[in-house]
Amino acid sequence: MVDEKYEKAKKRVEEIKGFYTHAIVYVCVNIVLFLINFFLSPGGWWFYWPLLGWGIGLFFHAMGVFVFNRFPGRRWEDKKIEELMKEMDKKD
Numbered sequence: 001m002v003d004e005k006y007e008k009a010k011k012r013v014e015e016i017k018g019f020y021t022h023a024i025v026y027v028c029v030n031i032v033l034f035l036i037n038f039f040l041s042p043g044g045w046w047f048y049w050p051l052l053g054w055g056i057g058l059f060f061h062a063m064g065v066f067v068f069n070r071f072p073g074r075r076w077e078d079k080k081i082e083e084l085m086k087e088m089d090k091k092d
Contacts, residue, residue, distance in 0.1 A: 012069075019065045026058050 030051045037047035 015065050015069070019061055022058060022061055026054055030054070 033047045
């Protein structure tokens with residue numbers, strides 16, 4: 001029981017860490033894109049298009065990690081893992 005809680009907590013930490021990594025990469029890459037746009041084509045601003053598109057993806061990633069984390073998708077995943085582990089035990 002303790003191992004199961006630990007594994008779930010560890011998985012949750014990995015999900016949160018994945019989101020924060022995604023957010024940091026988003027900020028860094030978009031700063032670089034802004035600088036490229038500013039210095040190489042100052043007359044036409046295009047940097048906001050990837051910023052917007054990727055920002056939408058980052059928003060949905062945040063929603064998946066922080067808002068919808070407790071909905072059936074996670075429970076289904078846990079049930080499927082248990083089901084597959086039982087099948088493997090039967091084969092052994």
